[in-house]
Amino acid sequence: MIFLESIVSAVLSSALIASVGYYAEKFKITTLSFCVAHAALAGAAIGLVFRVDPTYSGMILAVSSAIALGIILPRIYLKDVLILSLFSFFSAVALVAIYFSNTTVLATTTLSMVLWGSILAVDIRKLIMILAILVTFAIYLRTFKSQIDSIIFDKELAEAEGIDVYFHTLALLAFMGLAIALALRITGGFLIFALLYIPVSASLLIAETARNQLIVAITFGCISAVVGFVVSYTLDLPIGSSITVVAAAILLISAAFSKKRFAVYE
Amino acid sequence: MKVNLENVYVAYSGSKKPAIRGVSLSLDKGIHVITGPNGAGKTTLLETVIGLLKPYKGNAYLFGVNTKSRKIFKIRRKCSYVPQDFMKPPSEAYTGLDVIKLGLVFNQEYNSITKLAEELDAVELLEKPFGKLSGGQQQKIMILRALARNPELLLMDEPFSSLDRKTKRRLYNIIKKFNNKLVIVVCHEYSVMEKISDSIITMEEGKIIDIS
Numbered sequence: 001m002i003f004l005e006s007i008v009s010a011v012l013s014s015a016l017i018a019s020v021g022y023y024a025e026k027f028k029i030t031t032l033s034f035c036v037a038h039a040a041l042a043g044a045a046i047g048l049v050f051r052v053d054p055t056y057s058g059m060i061l062a063v064s065s066a067i068a069l070g071i072i073l074p075r076i077y078l079k080d081v082l083i084l085s086l087f088s089f090f091s092a093v094a095l096v097a098i099y100f101s102n103t104t105v106l107a108t109t110t111l112s113m114v115l116w117g118s119i120l121a122v123d124i125r126k127l128i129m130i131l132a133i134l135v136t137f138a139i140y141l142r143t144f145k146s147q148i149d150s151i152i153f154d155k156e157l158a159e160a161e162g163i164d165v166y167f168h169t170l171a172l173l174a175f176m177g178l179a180i181a182l183a184l185r186i187t188g189g190f191l192i193f194a195l196l197y198i199p200v201s202a203s204l205l206i207a208e209t210a211r212n213q214l215i216v217a218i219t220f221g222c223i224s225a226v227v228g229f230v231v232s233y234t235l236d237l238p239i240g241s242s243i244t245v246v247a248a249a250i251l252l253i254s255a256a257f258s259k260k261r262f263a264v265y266e
Numbered sequence: 267m268k269v270n271l272e273n274v275y276v277a278y279s280g281s282k283k284p285a286i287r288g289v290s291l292s293l294d295k296g297i298h299v300i301t302g303p304n305g306a307g308k309t310t311l312l313e314t315v316i317g318l319l320k321p322y323k324g325n326a327y328l329f330g331v332n333t334k335s336r337k338i339f340k341i342r343r344k345c346s347y348v349p350q351d352f353m354k355p356p357s358e359a360y361t362g363l364d365v366i367k368l369g370l371v372f373n374q375e376y377n378s379i380t381k382l383a384e385e386l387d388a389v390e391l392l393e394k395p396f397g398k399l400s401g402g403q404q405q406k407i408m409i410l411r412a413l414a415r416n417p418e419l420l421l422m423d424e425p426f427s428s429l430d431r432k433t434k435r436r437l438y439n440i441i442k443k444f445n446n447k448l449v450i451v452v453c454h455e456y457s458v459m460e461k462i463s464d465s466i467i468t469m470e471e472g473k474i475i476d477i478s
Contacts, residue, residue, distance in 0.1 A: 077279045077280050078280075146368070146371045147371055149368055150368045150369070150371055153354075153360065153365065153368050154352075156318060156349070157347065157349060157369075158368075159318060159339070159342070160316050160318055160342060160345070160347040160349075161342060161343070161345070161346070161347065161369055161371070161415070162339055162340060162341070162342035162343030162344075162345070162372065163339065163371060164339045165339075166339075208359040209359040210359065
């Protein structure tokens, strides 16, 4: 039963994180996601110190920093410098919090779950939460499909034609914060990008239409999670690293078969 | 007034020198051409009118709403904008028709795409992949997208730059039909537009130096 719960969670988390990663890439907010991911890691580590569920504390810091950045960034100069500074800041906060959590003799399995992910990290409550966020994200995409497609085609033109690009960017950032904080339990804080961008990169190499790119990204994310899960279970390896290795292998195979691998892609 | 700029100064992020300086302009109807040398601030002025660029000094109003206001995104639904450079990579899997339809998101009353495409001699481009079209063909599609929206305000940045002589004449005739609305065209060779325009706005070094 635990095995089934874990594998279903891994698949749903991968689907959620790969679809969020796909839209983050298309909205050109990938650098921002590095910051949000480390905010989630810092939040989870702070949760360890205060003995709060790291998923919830990770969610709070990830979502609040994602929305704050979405509000602040359009108004300031040197955006990338701010993102990189915050990325370093959140990493430092995470490491300091982990240092303090060790002194309070926390269970090492909880700590390793935050850092490297855990095969047994997801209980039924978290599973329902992942499913709820996935369904909400799907409803959001369906409701605003034509507006989102227009932003993907050309963000500036969509803005000039009256689409609320600001609202959609904030909404996507909020979903990103939630998805990263939840997937953190499976991949760990340092390897979250494996699920966020490797399946997306592979899909961009082999699929043409926006719809197919999204479907392929989600499929690759799910395959990485399931195969990574089985490898981790059978060889007793950390799950996050196993998923990353499988995702990287899929990317290499996609690149080998892609006609676009040497082309400049924007 | 559909467009009202009051002593507007706009600078690009990180630049100390304003791209447009102390520009005041009120336009409500008719066809107006903005001309001037490279770097005069023509595109900046157009982007300020639509609210993509916000003034750091002075105020810009579009249909009476300050472009700094959050409400401006709804006002922009009455407008169409044809940007100057529009090259998408060949991998973008949209047809010409898809690209036009992406501009009709709010189901507003729109002009017949086929009729407009016939007028602009672009019917065969509708089903072709947009990313594989030439610069001039992509420009035709972007113009069709703007026209199909049946806008109250039509902003065009160098719409003639990649078009052949025949298509330029066709576009000129289409623009003429919009003279009861507001059309602002940035145009290097303003002689093309001279006969149908209500005013020629000349810019230099970020300032309007003449309106004739």
